[in-house]
Amino acid sequence: MSYRFSERLPLYLDLIRWSRPAGWLLLLWPTLAALWIADDGFPGWHLLSVFIAGTVLMRSAGCCINDVADRAFDRHVERTAQRPVTSGKVPVQEALAVGAVLAFAAFLLVLTTNPPTILLSFAALAITLLYPYAKRFVSMPQAVLGIAFSFGIPMAFAAVQGAREWSLAAVGAAVPPQAWWLLLGNLFWVLAYDTEYAMVDRNDDLKIGIRTSAITLGRFDVAGVMLFYAVYLASWGALTHSLGAGHFAWLGIALGAAQALWHFTLIRDRSRAGCFKAFRLNHWLGASVFGGIALDYALR
Template sequence: MSSNASPTRFRLYLNLIRWDRPAGWLLLLWPTLAALWMAADGWPGWHLLTVFTLGTILMRSAGCCVNDVADRDFDKHVKRTAQRPVTSGAVSVKEALALGAGLALLAFGLVLTTNAPTILLSFAALAVTLVYPYAKRVLNMPQAVLGVAFSFGIPMAFSAALGGTEWSLAAVQASVPLAAWALLVANLFWVLAYDTEYAMVDRDDDIRIGIKTSALTLGRFDVAGVMAFYAIYLAAWTALGLRLGLGRVFLLGIAVAAAQVLWHYTLIKDRSREGCFKAFRENHWLGLAVFAGTVADLALR
């Protein structure tokens, strides 16, 4: 390959994993790190922080590869996605899958430095990641599957911080308290909120090509649904945080997140593509507010 071709190929791979759109992996990172701080009851240490930060980035990138391969025939009919590398033919299916597998293996290498329960959970996380791209073909609310995939770092964070060395489901149950699974369910509603905003952007295209989305399922109640999802997420996350011993500073972070939800309503209430897409893209600030409140609360005890 010539010296001129290599950088071009590299740029295509960066486009494939959405390297220029860090909001995607930040949406996964903030709840995972918040859970890690909760599980460790404070600073979790550089090792676990590195594992979960890099692992989140790698798995989100691998997920983009799988998603683009699965959706290549749909994406060509959507103006916003028609020029994605796999859809346009600039990157082959084999290349995309090889890149995704390589990134997933790197992430698994990081997980191997933790403990047995976390390694076992990583297989379940991978399975959900692989299933999601196909859920939109059969489920009316495929964002729920995405919600599980995007929230699976939460129980893994608890198992990494609290888990032992035994290779068994009993060890997983012992290292992941019920509150961690409840946090996963609560976070799922946040994913439903922001991914419904995302689906509202492509509503017309999705109707035409026959993809199932939460925006289409909710119909004229889409805006109300998004706000309800946000409300459930914030209420549940607040109750669980308080149950885990967090206090006033944590509640301040929740309040900042709630203020952003009200702003998002102003962006999506008219259902404009620009407003809905902006609301989706800015959701990582909401997650940062909750994470920052969690960290500050634990640090100021």
């Protein structure tokens, strides 16, 4: 049995994109920023460990679900044709089993927090399961992904400020309105970088009939990406300031804005290489915003 697992392990690591950490970093930075804001600084090793590990586990589980849902489409897309499920190297049931184990491990971590956070985790799971099918019905499925990739924000506030009560009222008390606005603002960042990602596959997606923001925006795709960046950075600057962050948080926003302008130079000719590079490097933009917030609280 152990020999068989050692044979399958490289395929599982490929399935969850282990060699490409940019995906889980895109989820991690806004979640950590929310933790720091909610706790007025370092949230402690327990919550930090729970949210880092939980982010990696849930993103990995999401990859399993996404690849199963998209296997019929992915074989027609140059970039995804050799993914383990699409190529048949990992059967559907096996991929779902791996995803279930990873999601269960993440849930065990959530159980060490509090009831409001646990309740929110069910909503997060539902959105994760919904996203792979959104592109069949929604013109801009990246918005659904934006909610999924931003749900760590209210969960972070709930974990820091939540009580021991099992009720929606307890969730409402633990998560202030600004946290939900932060989620909405972060959604625009997801729209920005995932539209860049969709621009890479636009020709393939048009052939197979998948809906994406890159297709919906058409010739306004580059302008749309830059507008999404602007909304994200402006809203996060204003909201983090209203929640107590100071000048160094604005420095992080400024560094993020500089990177967004650089990304414009990468995507303006709509080349596959440029758009994919811009997408891959977005985690540095998120790291800059988080770094400014963390530094601001550390120097008080």
